[in-house]
Amino acid sequence: MKSSSNAAGILPLTGMAAVLEKAAADGDLATIDSMHPVFIKEWRAYKERLREYLQPDGDGAEEKEPIRPDMLKALLSLLGSAMEEMDIDGVDDAMKKLSSYRLPKGAADEFDALKAATAQLDQMLTADIIERINEAIE
Numbered sequence: 001m002k003s004s005s006n007a008a009g010i011l012p013l014t015g016m017a018a019v020l021e022k023a024a025a026d027g028d029l030a031t032i033d034s035m036h037p038v039f040i041k042e043w044r045a046y047k048e049r050l051r052e053y054l055q056p057d058g059d060g061a062e063e064k065e066p067i068r069p070d071m072l073k074a075l076l077s078l079l080g081s082a083m084e085e086m087d088i089d090g091v092d093d094a095m096k097k098l099s100s101y102r103l104p105k106g107a108a109d110e111f112d113a114l115k116a117a118t119a120q121l122d123q124m125l126t127a128d129i130i131e132r133i134n135e136a137i138e
Contacts, residue, residue, distance in 0.1 A: 001017045002021055004120065007122075072107060080126070083123050084123065104137055106133060
């Protein structure tokens with residue numbers, strides 16, 4: 001949890017996780033008992049904030065404009081670059097733009113996994129999924 005929150009740039013969670021980790025290593029049950037409920041509450045709050053990136057697209061996919069292949073490749077490239085630089089705003093922007101289009105079958109099949117990987121800020125998995133999408137649409 002410490003690594004995940006740190007990778008996501010959620011410093012309050014990272015700090016609390018570090019304190020809990022040290023308390024566990026030291027056998028400090030008092031600290032664990034007092035901090036654990038607060039930590040879990042905060043962890044779940046961030047889960048709710050990130051939910052939109054983890055949920056599959058709902059109704060309305062048919063109404064979306066189909067994405068042109070060149071636009072899809074450009075947005076995937078932009079997303080990949082943003083992930084490499086850990087540019088969270090850039091990742092969010094690219095994912096919102098991708099979500100606004102109807103994706104071809106090869107990309108649509110991978111899109112839920114792509115949303116999850118970007119929400120977790122998993123650079124390697126995101127790069128793998130982008131590569132699979134590019135291969136599927138060629």
